[in-house]
């Protein structure tokens with residue numbers, strides 16, 4: 001897959017104005033689903049401060065020879081489009097890049113159509129980009145796993161399997177929400193004191209989890225595995241992911257089968273899927289893995305990614321405040337290892353599935369990826385600029401995660417994922 005990707009050429013410039021510091025230069029071209037003016041949902045591509053309507057582009061005759069259909073592009077989700085697979089998606093992104101190139105006049109000259117093809121971003125509503133059939137959440141940051149482990153097992157924070165298996169669990173996809181969607185604080189069973197019976201009520205330990213997720217194309221039939229060398233051919237792109245968690249509910253329920261209602265009440269996704277192709281310039285070497293992993297998980301080359309991550313908390317009526325600065329590069333297990341492991345037993349993946357990284361914590365305490373770690377189980381509350389403190393997330397708080405890669409003046413951004421926490425709905 002090391003062929004040159006035309007759309008990635010850093011010399012390319014678009015005739016669409018790109019503001020300084022934009023997440024969406026011509027080298028990015030992420031895909032999403034938008035609605036505008038009460039019309040049906042369409043597939044769009046972000047460019048500068050505009051959304052390019054791929055359905056309108058297709059109808060204007062600019063996207064022939066890609067085996068596309070109207071129904072793939074006038075669609076509530078990207079899943080149907082993803083059936084065309086990696087090679088055609090790459091060619092499609094190259095074509096869109098060509099049409100936006102400053103030297104290319106074919107679309108620029110069609111003044112009468114490009115008004116309907118390029119829509120100002122502030123006029124559209126972005127929707128959840130995929131309908132995830134399946135959702136896996138990994139646990140692949142060694143700092144996060146060690147932090148959480150050390151809170152509960154100070155002498156033995158990392159369990160014996162951790163450096164051999166990309167640990168994960170199958171999560172719930174029905175409660176995924178797009179950035180900007182508020183949700184109510186969940187209720188559930190918690191334990192006040194070990195040994196006492198549980199009580200029922202709103203969680204007192206609502207937390208965010210700073211994660212990224214990758215989205216797949218169609219995989220292979222059930223029973224066939226995707227090797228680590230093949231993995232990139234099956235990965236479409238990435239989103240920012242906030243795996244909202246209720247720590248007190250989690251603590252009581254997770255033995256013996258893992259997290260359940262503590263994780264499935266809301267999970268926030270950013271609306272733009274940045275293609276793995278657009279992230280190729282930001283590949284870096286992965287963490288050294290010792291002891292050596294089994295052969296099916298061994299890989300060569302630079303498979304990690306340098307993606308800056310920031311988390312902000314905005315208390316109600318106050319300013320947003322940076323509470324964590326991390327980076328995707330702190331992942332111990334790569335996406336390719338995760339996908340190779342997920343399918344090694346013959347498990348099949350489908351177009352639009354979501355595979356989340358697990359909480360990404362940097363080694364420094366200022367880069368931990370959850371309140372559980374930042375405030376260390378409530379023992380080191382964070383001081384907020386408005387004079388309040390936070391051990392966990394309060395009602396009225398808005399949590400925003402931003403992600404972007406940057407190198408040699410090229411910035412490929414994800415935008416953000418944000419959500420406001422509303423008070424619990426009383427139990428009647």
Ligand code: CA
Nearest residue numbers: 209243358359
């Ligand atoms: Ca998680």
